[in-house]
Amino acid sequence: MTLFTSGLTSFLATLGFAVIFNIPRRHLITASLNGALGWMLYTLIMQLGGTTIIANFAGAVTVGLIGELLANHFRKPATIFIIPGIIPFVPGYGIFYTMESIMLQNFTEAVSKGSESFMIAVAIASGLIVSSTLGKYVRTYARRRKTS
């Protein structure tokens, strides 16, 4: 898949979920663009031969940082840009597939898919924590400069 089509499909996929998650109407497009940008970076890293974990981590950091910036700009909680943004990454189907493998007594598959899904979740979560911590530091720094 080319970078452009992956951006477009993830944009529309994110947009669908943004409506289900009830994002305020005026932020629908920005939140979906956030998801698309993150997913394009993911696709790029995968095409350059990176591993899934690195690609997910980098994607999540991007989504998180853009989310923090948007949150600061619009004075809204960052969650409304981040939750839809990570939708293309989250290992929802991976967890489902793991359970399905356990049920079909395909235990090797379950362990491999299960650990992969868990590590993806860890990568995304740490990416988000890194970006929110960075965002917090930048905000306090900016505030301190303004007051002094």
Next chain:
Amino acid sequence: MERYEINELLLFASLAGRVLLENGAETYRAESTVEHILSSRGVSNVQAFVIPTAIFLSIEYENELYSHIERNKRIGIDLMRITRVNELSREFSASDMTVAEAKIKLNDIKKSSQYNLWTRLLFAGVGSSFFTLMYNGGLIEFGGAMIASVITTAVTEFLFALDASLFMRNIFGGVVAAAASIAFSVLCVLLGIQVDMNIIIIGAIMTMVPGVAITNAVRDSISGDYVSGMSRTSEAIVISVALVLGVAVTLNAARLLLGGLMP
């Protein structure tokens, strides 16, 4: 403040926290919002312990301790309500709004919704069908996933309105998703069109799979909220077990009944 005023404040703060939890806010956000609301009214020693299924609060005022426990059973995701509770808590702390006024606003938020059912169903279809493209599906799978997902979301929304439990919602969601995908695929086979049923099923269940739940679980654990992390992990496991049960049972039944017609 009188004793009853303290109680009102405590009830309001825990209700605000509960609205946040019900709509899928992170644990730290619920905790900090509740603490923020309470601290702004001059009570001391504010302690808030939040897990996805309950809120435990305790405050001190004029050498007396007050506490309250609020249970929470419903969990969905509604980011509009989270935003509005966030704004309300900021407004409440910055002004001298009375607790009664704030409570009226909070009850408004609790009932608010922004998009009507048809819009939500349509966009559930859009979200799921574009996911099939990300999983390398073709146009046939795209259309099938859109139809299946709209039907599935209609059923799960109906069950959510009926206050059905998480497990029941996802079992029925899985059954309906699989049944709709099978019906579509069998129709395609009868018309002589090549179709990949598995990708359609993936699309149809995409709105239910616990991707955000598992990510939030890890996020809570990394931030040190271990109980919340475990609680959300269990939620993710329950959701996926229910979904798999629903899908697998339906697939098996269809194989027995339809046999050769299945793609």
